[in-house]
Amino acid sequence: MPEMNLVQAINSGLRGAMRENDDVLVLGEDVGRLGGVFRVTQGLQEEFGADRVIDTPLSESGIIGTAIGMALHGMRPVSEIQFADFIYPGFDQLVSEAAKYRYRTAGEFQVPLVVRTPYGGGIRGGQYHSQSPEALFIHTSGLKVVCPSNPYDAKGLLIEAIRDDDPVIFFEPKRVYRAVKMEVPEEPYVVPLSEAKIVRAGEQVTCVAWGAMLYEAFSAAEEVAKQGIDVEVIDLRTLWPLDVETIVSSVKKTGRLVVVHEAPQTCGFGGELVALVTERAFLYLEAPPCRVTGWDTPFPQTHEQEYLPLAHRIIPAVIETARY
């Protein structure tokens, strides 16, 4: 089995999906000849041609809106937005159109669209090349939101997202695009949407993370293990629909919850997770649920390492929660 990083695995997923279904196409800025800013779509135009791997003008609203139109009658477009921070010019199309089309047509029409976009900090991109806007989309009923952390999941989740009949926003952790390598099957396979994964079993604290921060949560867990604190780490993989069962049953076992995400804390997805756990496992809680997140500021240009909830910030939070 070949080793792939995230970029290669996503590329392989796109390739596989396009080979098995002519209705799948890719569109976005520079995705064709250049192969995308992060080279995720490299080589696809050579294989599938310029009318299936489409270089669009600089127009996020158009990229998303036309893809919605394509999707209404059977196509399965995959739009690329170069950075999640640039999704806002197309936000209206996603929130007002993609999310609501099925509902307002009483289920007659559907929008099997995937919007792929790299998100998050770690490349010193500053305010507009670093954001994690997942909560806005989770908040919008009708959209599914996926955020893989590793190459294997990324490929399987992407293929599943393309096959899925609802619009999916697929957030790719650019911080670890090339940092993580693992064996990934050449041929298509799926990882089901809305199944979280326990990546480290533990008894004392449940730590929930996704995307790039999964690695920080994991290394924090390894670190506190040296002090005898046993952390269970859950990789959400799909943020919505949420695998709430896996989280709740973990917290019922550990009695403690730490959620880690890059987005600002206020109204971040962590707040929702804490609420769900509090509602469903209130009597099991041994400590207040805790969030380790980005600050409630725009994403900073120069204080990235402080802003991000990296292991050095997760460790004390886990210790405090464990010792509460």
Place this chain on the structure above:
Amino acid sequence: MGTPLPDKDDLLRQYRSMMRIRRFEEEAARNYAKGKIGGFLHLYIGQEAIAVGAVDALRDQDYVFQTYRDHGIALARGMPAKAAMAELFGKDTGCSRGMGGSMHFFDVERNFLGGWAIVGGHMALAAGTAFKSVYNGEDRVTICFFGEGSTNIGGFHEAMSLAGLWKLPIVFVCENNQYAMGTPLERTSALKDLSIKAKGYAMVGDRFEGHDVTLVRERLAEAVDRARTGAGPTFIEVLTYRFRGHSMSDPAKYRSRTELEQRKQLDPIQVARERLLELGVEETKLDDIDLEIDEEIEAAVKFAEESEPALREVMLGTVYAEEGDS
């Protein structure tokens, strides 16, 4: 319209200004390669005559908007190289106190409202400052720069539409450097001549080559004058070329070496230099200017290196107005 004859002193000043931008960015690129500058760095090298010619057509009071490719206009407008370099280094002494970096310069004193990383994000804002000038009865012009790729995003249309309707004192300058990232114009626009777009908004349109700073200044001055005298907005397409990749991480493999070499024949700084020699300026005088600039830029790097990093309290304390702010 023939190329206007340059005034020697004007051209000398413009040459200095262009050279200052060039050296600044070359030095920035070196420091980026050394890892002293992080994130993104988009160079303006090859396009300098546009910023410099435009600034010469403006008054200090006028408002300036630019994209992320913003070092050129900032320096042309008179930003100290130290403040610009320190910003790239993420220092508190930078023009944005290290909070913005390369793409997000601004300069309150010089009415430079900023560089914008969101393509199209600044255009309606520019219509807004132009509106404000009219509202307050000020004869201040707004100038808004953007690339040819940016003419495809909705923000462009909405800003042009408002400016045309309200006859705002604004000049839209499309710096057509032929590429939007790796994608050439013919793959993203049905029009070859973008200045035609002006018609759709009942604006005056103009289009010319941007390597001759004298010509740029003259044509921009016409548009600025039109705006200042209440005769309405102008949309200008300036044909240009960037000699470097889209940003430092772009090796620009999508264009041929021949194309690049051909374009470099029209290096605005070389063109100005040759013109100055023709006008009888001594070569040594130009070399002296170059040397002075080298010293200024060297000092700027030293300053940037020695300055304090951006402050945590600025990062945390500037999200909302403090009580007492107005």
